[in-house]
Amino acid sequence: MEHAVSDIDALVREEKRLTAVESHNEAWAEGLSAGIEPEIIAEAALATAFAEILRTEGEDSALALLERMREKVIAGEFDPVRYRH
Template sequence: MSQLPGTLDIDDQADQTHEDERHAALAYLDEAWNEAVYDGLDEDCLAQAALFTAIRSMVATYGEEAAAGFAERLAERIRAGEYTIPYNRQ
């Protein structure tokens, strides 16, 4: 199906909505993380708690096999730099 420039089909709109929601979710989590660090919580403890909570939610939503498949691909994605935030020097 062809599209006019600058228009979105239904699937693209759903993808954009999910992308917007992911950005909003990340902003909420970043704010909560920063507050917890400011209150003196150790970032290692926060990371472990966040991973546990995320994986528990994925298992509840998608099942153990799907969550395990996601976890199996995580090392490769980390090594590929998907979770690395570029350092900007000013």
């Protein structure tokens, strides 16, 4: 039974992640339509995300997230050819 609960939790988390990606994609498109450069949109999104993590989870969590993202960049996970939502 415990395995089934973790599977459900994983499905719920993935659904939330996909909804968040969709929301961010819409906001990104709106920013581009308003003439805002991608770098500015990206910096604003990252600043907002890190401010929220700092507020809710603290500095250690924000730094851990930053390190995980750094490792993904180095590994090429955001390469436009490989990146899929």
